[in-house]
Amino acid sequence: MFNKKDINNLENKFSIVILTHNEEGTLLDCLDSIKWCDDVVIIDSYSSDKTFEIAKKNGLRVFQNKFTDFAQQRNFANDTIDFKYEWVFHLDADEHFTKELRIECNKVIDIYQFGAFLVPAKEILWGTWLKYSAGTVYQMRFHKLTDARFEQYGHGQRECNLKKGLGKLENAYEHFFFSKGVNQWVIKHLKYASEEAENEQKVNLKKISFGKLIYGESHEKRRVLKALSYKMPFRPLFKFFYMYILKLGFLDGKVGFRFCVMKSIYEQFIILKKVESKSNQL
Known part of the structure; x- marks a missing residue:
């Protein structure tokens, strides 16, 4: 030491x-x-x-x-x-x-x-x-x-x-990702949601290396799971369940609960941005 x-x-x-x-x-x-x-x-x-x-x-x-x-x-x-x-x-x-x-x-x-x-x-x-x-x-x-x-x-x-x-x-x-407060977090994540919605359209499940879920490093597994999540129905609800229950987010107390809610809202932002993009193309 x-x-x-x-x-x-x-x-x-x-x-x-x-x-x-x-x-x-x-x-x-x-x-x-x-x-x-x-x-x-x-x-x-x-x-x-x-x-x-x-x-x-x-x-x-x-x-x-x-x-x-x-x-x-x-x-x-x-x-x-x-x-x-x-x-x-x-x-x-x-x-x-x-x-x-x-x-x-x-x-x-x-x-x-x-x-x-x-x-x-x-x-x-x-x-x-x-x-x-x-x-x-x-x-x-x-x-x-x-x-x-x-x-x-x-x-x-x-x-x-x-x-x-x-x-x-x-x-x-x-x-310290929340250092600028709620308003700035929402503004920033609306922008991020637009970028994620655009990236989601590029995901091709046929090109995903599913073997990395078993043999890959933690960051590789995370990337595969993220790609799969793009195709999952009820994503906001699943995101909350995954983070709060499966990842034991409840052990982080009230702050953990609020964070899981925020991440669920962010997933909804991505979906709304994707719908908006398709609507603008019609």
Whole structure:
């Protein structure tokens, strides 16, 4: 185990890039969790609040780029920025680093068994870690600049162009996904629903590798289940039942119940966006 002195003296071996858009209420807490990092870069999507000023005031390099999607924005950072280090961790302003994750990142750089890593997230809602209902969500967030890129999928991004395989970290970053409140959550998820509805129409069950449900990694199983869910009737009700009962979301208490309801509503958003899209095509 590392004590506090060891942590403070730990050599830093990677850069951090943060995507921002109107994050004046979240950015400082994020920066406080990575104050040990000597190369933090902000990619801002032309915020209209004080995000740009806050970043500059804290001595960070700030670049602005029009937001198209997450993959494009992260690739823009990889292709444009002259980072201090060969390894980069991609963070969002409502996410916080932990000391355990920092230690593990430095460790895998030394080993260099893989050139990119899936990183788990702890989903935090109103101060509660949604251990059961949200489960463990992995995304490729940490990689050597020359060893991986991003591609857009639905409203998120996936890894591509892997040159030295894909590993998986054990320690998670913390995601405070409800930091901007109910109104912002609804607005954001309506946008996500449009992207998911468009992606749903591209899903071909004949091309799904069902074997991954048995032999695949956890993130591969999750992707197959997501593709199957697109074709499932009564999706909002099934989503709630799956998260609250089958995944033991009830163990997360009242917050877990409310989160499961929110995810069920989001599934309904996707269905409504799909119906709306078809109606507009008539």
